[in-house]
Amino acid sequence: MASPALISDTDQWKALQAHAGAIHKTHLRDLMADADRCKAMTAEFEGVFLDYSRQQATTETVDKLFKLAEAAKLKEKIGKMFNGEKINTTENRSVLHVALRAPRDAVINSDGVNVVPEVWAVKDKIKQFSDTFRSGSWVGATGKPLTNVVSVGIGGSFLGPLFVHTALQTDPEAVASAKGRQLRFLANVDPVDVARSIKDLDPATTLVVVVSKTFTTAETMLNARTIKEWIVSALGPQAVSKHMIAVSTNLKLVKEFGIDPNNAFAFWDWVGGRYSVCSAVGVLPLSLQYGFPVVQKFLEGALSIDNHFRTSSFEKNIPVLLGLLSVWNVSFLGYPARAILPYSQALEKLAPHIQQLSMESNGKGVSIDGVRLPYEAGEIDFGEPGTNGQHSFYQLIHQGRVIPCDFIGVIKSQQPVYLKGETVSNHDELMSNFFAQPDALAYGKTPEQLRSEKVSENLIPHKTFQGNRPSLSFLLSSLSAYEIGQILSIYEHRIAVQGFIWGINSFDQWGVELGKSLASQVRKQLNASRMERKPIEGFNPSSASLLARYLAVDPSTPYDTTVLPKV
Numbered sequence: 232m233a234s235p236a237l238i239s240d241t242d243q244w245k246a247l248q249a250h251a252g253a254i255h256k257t258h259l260r261d262l263m264a265d266a267d268r269c270k271a272m273t274a275e276f277e278g279v280f281l282d283y284s285r286q287q288a289t290t291e292t293v294d295k296l297f298k299l300a301e302a303a304k305l306k307e308k309i310g311k312m313f314n315g316e317k318i319n320t321t322e323n324r325s326v327l328h329v330a331l332r333a334p335r336d337a338v339i340n341s342d343g344v345n346v347v348p349e350v351w352a353v354k355d356k357i358k359q360f361s362d363t364f365r366s367g368s369w370v371g372a373t374g375k376p377l378t379n380v381v382s383v384g385i386g387g388s389f390l391g392p393l394f395v396h397t398a399l400q401t402d403p404e405a406v407a408s409a410k411g412r413q414l415r416f417l418a419n420v421d422p423v424d425v426a427r428s429i430k431d432l433d434p435a436t437t438l439v440v441v442v443s444k445t446f447t448t449a450e451t452m453l454n455a456r457t458i459k460e461w462i463v464s465a466l467g468p469q470a471v472s473k474h475m476i477a478v479s480t481n482l483k484l485v486k487e488f489g490i491d492p493n494n495a496f497a498f499w500d501w502v503g504g505r506y507s508v509c510s511a512v513g514v515l516p517l518s519l520q521y522g523f524p525v526v527q528k529f530l531e532g533a534l535s536i537d538n539h540f541r542t543s544s545f546e547k548n549i550p551v552l553l554g555l556l557s558v559w560n561v562s563f564l565g566y567p568a569r570a571i572l573p574y575s576q577a578l579e580k581l582a583p584h585i586q587q588l589s590m591e592s593n594g595k596g597v598s599i600d601g602v603r604l605p606y607e608a609g610e611i612d613f614g615e616p617g618t619n620g621q622h623s624f625y626q627l628i629h630q631g632r633v634i635p636c637d638f639i640g641v642i643k644s645q646q647p648v649y650l651k652g653e654t655v656s657n658h659d660e661l662m663s664n665f666f667a668q669p670d671a672l673a674y675g676k677t678p679e680q681l682r683s684e685k686v687s688e689n690l691i692p693h694k695t696f697q698g699n700r701p702s703l704s705f706l707l708s709s710l711s712a713y714e715i716g717q718i719l720s721i722y723e724h725r726i727a728v729q730g731f732i733w734g735i736n737s738f739d740q741w742g743v744e745l746g747k748s749l750a751s752q753v754r755k756q757l758n759a760s761r762m763e764r765k766p767i768e769g770f771n772p773s774s775a776s777l778l779a780r781y782l783a784v785d786p787s788t789p790y791d792t793t794v795l796p797k798v
């Protein structure tokens with residue numbers, strides 16, 4: 232018999248659907264009373280400890296999920312990814328971000344060519360360039376060493392590097408190596424972002440890295456031209472070769488832009504944009520700021536999880552367990568969202584990165600074979616660091632909608648602080664919340680408990696917490712470059728597992744195209760109306776009237792001369 236086209240046609244999927252009915256009748260309060268279950272629902276690898284006992288699941292659920300994984304051929308699909316097979320079928324590409332952190336002697340083929348030597352050639356070039364840059368021997372047009380870096384890029388050419396940069400910013404080793412330097416990002420095409428990214432910077436001491444896989448992304452190219460103008464107007468056209476470098480797969484366009492090809496750093500079409508932080512996209516700007524050795528530790532952390540993911544049995548495999556549990560929450564329990572709640576300010580930009588990684592990967596409506604899905608794939612990811620989130624959206628999570636939560640805690644803070652005489656250290660104060668919130672969600676508070684506390688009857692419905700709200704907790708030993716790499720890789724693989732189970736292509740992103748092409752029609756209209764006073768044509772009544780309102784106001788932009796931000 233031919234294998235079913237959709238995973239939802241399998242007996243294993245149907246068994247889980249039936250099982251979900253039974254699970255809905257349980258309460259986490261009761262499930263948590265089983266100490267053996269709690270112990271069984273944990274996994275550990277190196278310093279990463281995962282406790283998933285607060286999922287609305289039993290060991291039977293997990294067994295059934297493993298059977299689903301078998302039906303979805305998860306093991307084979309993981310193998311195909313690591314072996315460089317062209318699993319991104321709609322773009323006919325391998326998916327080899329794991330090659331970016333593979334050891335020098337590894338062999339990973341794409342199209343019959345071992346890509347690892349090319350990866351290391353670029354890393355060696357980055358190391359050499361960043362050493363020269365950081366030593367002060369690379370000087371700008373006025374002879375001054377450059378201490379500021381502005382990385383211009385958007386989407387995958389921005390969010391991963393921003394996440395890692397933000398996480399490293401307070402790590403003692405990274406702090407020491409970044410003394411006297413700053414790294415900034417320019418992503419949005421909004422001129423306000425341009426103004427903010429160059430505020431108080433001197434072009435004479437600034438290096439600009441233009442980061443774009445395609446080197447055609449409209450926002451990045453306009454921002455790159457704008458920043459080029461900022462440099463040229465201050466230092467003259469010959470300054471570009473000393474003040475602008477690039478990261479791209481399209482080295483031809485880099486050259487045409489006017490950046491010296493010697494100062495261009497390559498990557499390859501088998502690296503998806505949102506999976507590119509371990510390529511020159513992240514490694515170059517981060518090495519300029521922190522030095523290559525710190526970034527190498529980040530890559531090693533990612534590699535450790537790659538090996539764990541590739542070789543561990545599913546029972547112990549953290550990304551596999553996480554991916555399967557997310558599928559369980561979305562497809563069987565019907566919870567469409569996931570909150571990412573790091574109890575670590577250093578992980579402030581994890582959720583924005585995961586938003587792209589997860590939603591661009593798994594936000595699909597058809598199977599990899601083009602069959603419309605009878606179930607929803609992907610989930611809505613959002614999050615904020617605790618405790619900030621607690622004072623913002625946790626009300627909804629506790630008493631409103633059910634949103635499975637990822638709690639991420641760190642045992643040893645990057646920045647220990649204690650005030651003599653205080654009950655606990657500042658980090659213990661933070662972590663008190665990390666330990667308390669998952670139980671508040673799981674156990675809730677009953678009307679009986681409230682009555683025993685003499686709460687007045689009219690307030691009992693308002694103060695009742697139903698509980699039975701799933702979460703999982705990660706406890707990391709510390710948060711250095713290595714663990715940051717581990718977190719990245721855990722999420723990358725978890726999201727791939729989800730896509731493999733749902734039977735979709737997690738590595739294309741056709742859904743971003745339509746908006747781009749409609750924007751080009753608007754761009755043409757804005758040009759025609761502003762420059763030649765042409766009437767608005769070819770839009771629906773709503774868009775035409777919005778455009779008319781927009782164009783009616785004088786933007787105070789003189790169209791016959793260049794204007795740069797004044798900050």
Ligand SMILES: O=P(O)(O)OC[C@H]1O[C@H](O)[C@H](O)[C@@H](O)[C@@H]1O
Nearest residue numbers: 386387388443444445448504743
């Ligand atoms: O790196 P670039 O080619 O400039 O692309 C930047 C971004 O463009 C689009 O939005 C894609 O959907 C993203 O996946 C990509 O990361």
